[in-house]
Amino acid sequence: MTRAFAIVLALAAALPAGASVATEPVDLELVLLADTTGSIDEAEVRFQRQGYAAALTDPAVLAAIGEGYHRRIAVTFVEWGDAQSQAVVVPWTVIDGADSAAGFARALLAAPRRAHGPNAIGSALAVAHGLIDGNAYDGLRKVIDLSGDSANSWGGVPVPAARAAALAAGITINGLAILCRGCNGRPVAYDLEQAYAETIIGGPGSFVITADDMERFAEAVRRKLLLEIAGGPSAARLATAR
Structure with a gap:
């Protein structure tokens, strides 16, 4: 059993149905899963x-946070690599x-x-799920935000x-597909945005945003955060209308 899957199983066993360790209300619980494969x-x-x-400190993003019901979100930043390499870079923080x-x-x-190795997307999602289940926040929405330059996954949690486990828990999964023109690795030979849409994202208002190259990455992140903070079906429509 991989570490990531064990985390999810342990959390599920520790919490009876309907129980929660959450105490502080926020508008959004957001796990930023960044590819460092x-x-x-x-x-x-x-x-x-x-x-x-840059995106998290952008005035438009801060204004969107201030327009929420609780006027605050909880965010953690996690880097992911292979099945044994997922690491919290910045712990849960209220913004x-x-x-x-x-x-x-x-x-x-x-x-x-903090993380290295080949892609293990399932393990990254499982760790993010565990971080949401085990935190001290009660979010109106819960989102895993996965960025990557491939939809392939080797080893670890399928x-x-x-x-499916994340979606069943009411967690939305969004994606930032890095098309990798000019990146260190070779661009994938398939439609990465479509692969993310079909195999990774899910939940209410879920969406994929693409970054054509690293120069456009910061703007893609800013746009994605604005959509995630706004939430709901209207955000999904905005994403597809880009």
């Missing part, structure tokens, strides 16, 4: 983190304004790379099983 070099890891840091967003961004940019 073998096709992503150190410069690209830094570039991705810079994109997330409720410019100061907390800046603190999250500083922590993200200061941390070393993607269909991890996806």
Whole structure:
């Protein structure tokens, strides 16, 4: 049994039906799952983190957070690689304004790379599910946000099983498909956006956004965060109308 799948099973066994460890209300519980597999070099890891840091501190994103019912969201940043390599880079943090967003961004940019190896998307989803189940927040919505430059998965928790478990728990899975023109790895030979749509994302208002290259990554992240914070079917329609 992989570590990721064991986490999900342990959480399920520890909590009786209807039980929750959540205590603090937020508008959104958001796990940012960032690809740091073998096709992503150190410069690209830094570039991705810079994109997330810029997006989380963007005035439009902060304004969207302030328009929520609770006016705060809970976010954690996780890097994922192979079946045994998923690591929390920034733990759960409440973002409720410019100061907390800046603190999250500083922590993200200061941390070393935490994950390596080939793609194990199912294990990454399982770990994200466990982080949502085991946190101290009660979100109106729960979202796993997976970025990557491939839909392939080798070893670990099967993607269909991890996806089904998350969806059954009321968690929405969104995707950022990095088309990898100019990335370290070779671009995939299939429609990555379609593969994400068919095999990875799911749940109410789920969507995929693409980044054609690393230069457009930061804007794609910003747009995706705005949609996730807004939530609901209208966000999905906005994503498909890009």
